[in-house]
Amino acid sequence: MNDEPRDPKSKEFSEWMGDQRRRLGIDRAVAAYTAAKEAALKRLPEMEEMRKEVRRIKEESISRMGELARQAMDSIADVKGTPYLAGDAAEARRIFCSIVGTGKLVVKSKSLTSEEIHLNGALEAAGNDVYETDLGEFIIQLRKEKPTHIINPSVHVPREEVAQTFSKLLGREVSSDIPSLVGVAREFLRDKFCKADVGITGANVVSAKTGTLFIIENEGNARFVSNAPPVHIAITGIEKVVPTLSDAFKVVQTLPPYATGVLISAYVSLVTGPSKTADIEKTIVYGAHGPKELHVVLLDNGRSEMAKDPILREALYCLRCGGCLYECPVYRIVGGSFGDNYFGGIGMVWSAFTRGDEAVAVAIDACTKCGRCKEVCPLEIDVPKMVERLKGKLVRKGHLSRKHAEIRENIERKGNPFGQSERRQ
C-alpha cells in the first residue's frame, strides 16, 4: 500500500521537519504575518460584516458557477477580449500554446492557477522563454524549486540563500541585504517587461456583468506584465467569477488583510478588455498604449466536480488568502510538503480535485483536523469537515494507511485501537 515505512511523503515530511533553514524562513514569516494581520484587523472593525457579506457572495456565485462563467465570457467578448473555457489542464495548456506560439519572450506575474496546469513547462517545451516576475516566484524559478506557500512561494528560503541564487544569476557577488536583493530583481526584470511579447497574469476576482478582471498585487510587476507586452493572457478558475463589480470590490477588500496583513494591497488592477482609443475621428482602435489583445482563460479542471459534492463545494469559496496556512500547526513544521501546489487542509481538497487523489493520499493523514484553519478563515470555511469527507472518499478508493487499517482491526477484534487484551476482569 502507499504507507510503507519510508514512503516518499514521509521522507519529504522528515526532510522538511529537520531542515532548520527552511523552518527558520517559515517561523520568521509566521511571526511577521500574525502580527501584521492582528494589527490590520484591529483597524478594520468593519471587516466582521464585510467577510460575512463576501461569504454570501461566494455562496451565491458558486451555486451559479457555470452560468456566471458563461456570462463573464460574453462580457469579455463584448469588450473585444477573447474568452476561453478550458475543461482541464491539458486543454488550458493547448490554448496557451496556440496563442503564444514559439520563440517568444513571456513574462508572468504570480498565478497559482497557471501552476495548477504546469503552464511554464508547456510554454518552455514549445520553445519560449518564460520569466516569473513576482519576486518570490522568480527566486523559486531560478532555484528550480516548488513553491511552498500560495501567497509567499519562497517563504522557506532565507535571505542568505537568495543572495547565493542571485550571485549565480549575475555571475557576481550579491549582498544578502534584503533591499539590495530586491534591487537585483528589479534591475534584471525591467528589461524583460519591456521586451516581452506576451504577459501572463492570473485574476483574483472577475465580475461577470462587466467582464472585468481584478488583479491584486504589491510589487507592481502584474501591472507591467498586464500592460507592457502587446498580448495579455489571463488565467483564472471559474470559481473566481462573482456577479457584479461591487461584489468583486468586496472580495478585494477582504483579501489583503488576511493575505498579508495590510489594509489594501499596493495595486489593484482592473482590466476590462484590451487597450483602446477613439481619439482620431471617434474611430475605435484596439491596442493603444496597453495590450492589443486580451485573452482570458477560465479553467474548470475539477471545479464543476467539486461543486457537485454537498460538503466539498465549500472549498470553492476559498479566496486563496493563505491565512490558514500560516495558522496551521502542521504547515508550520512541514511547510511545502503538506500539499501539492495548494497547501494545508484546504489544499488537500484542491490538490485532490485538480491534481488527482494520488497527490494527497498520504499527506492528508498529517492533518490533525484541529480546526484552527476554520477559526481564522475570513469565510469560516469548514476545512476539517471537508478533509474528513475527502479522507472518507479516499478510503473507499483504497487509500488507507496501514496504521489506520490496523487500528480498525484492533477495535474490531479487541475493542480498542491498541490491540490490547482487556476482557479478563
Next chain:
Amino acid sequence: MMAMVGKILYWKGCMSRLKMKSIADSTEALLGLLGVDYDTLGGEEGCCGSVLLRTGQYDAARSLAILNADRISSLGYSELVTSCPGCFKTMSSEYPMIIGRAPFRVMHISQFLYGRRAAMEGCLHPIRARVVYHDPCHLGRHMGVYDEPRALIRMVPGADLVEFKYNRSKALCCGAGGGVRSAFPEIAVEVARGITGAPLREAGASIIITSCPFCNYNLKEAGGAEVIDLPEFLLRSWRGS
C-alpha cells in the same frame, strides 16, 4: 436492568483506560470523594469510534456507534461522563447524526465536575504553582467548552492560572489528533513542541493542565513541562499532596 436508570456511566475512553491510566484512576478517585454513584464498563467498554471517523473509516465507525448506543441504552444509562474530548465530541455530536437520535446525555468530565463544584468547596488544599490550561481541540474549538475547566482550576487555592497567547478558539493543536499520532508520530510530537517551546516559556507556567488524554500524552512526549489532567490536578489539591 431498570435499577440502573439514573445512574451515571463513567466512560473512560480507550486512551485513559489503557495508556494513560492515571487519568482514569484519579478521575474515579475524585468521583468517589464527591460521592458520585457511577458505574464503569471495565474491560467491556470498547471504543467510541472517534478515531475511525477521523481517519475516513465511516462504515466501521457507523457500526460501532450503533452497537455502542444500543448497548449503553439497553443497560439503562441515560447519562454518560467521559474523560476523553474525542469520545465526548463523537458520542454527543456525531452519534445523533449517525443513528438519527440522541441515545443518551453525554458530558465531558469538566462539565460534570463543574456541575458538582459545590461539593468541592472547602475541600481543596493549596497548590502553589503557576499553571496554564491547554484547550484540547475537540473540547474547546469543536464543542465550545472553555470556561468550565478554567473555573475548576481557579477553585484551587494558590494556583495562579495564566493563559497561552493563543487560547480558547485560537488554541494551538497538540498534534496528536485526527490519526496523526499513529500515521506520523514524528509530526505529532514536533507539533506539540510548538506548545511546550516558546508559547510555554512566554506563559511562564511550570504546569500544563489539560483535559484530554491525547493532549496529555503528546505534550508529555514533547517534554519540557509537567503535564497533568484536570481531575488529576483537582485530586492532588483535595488530597493536599
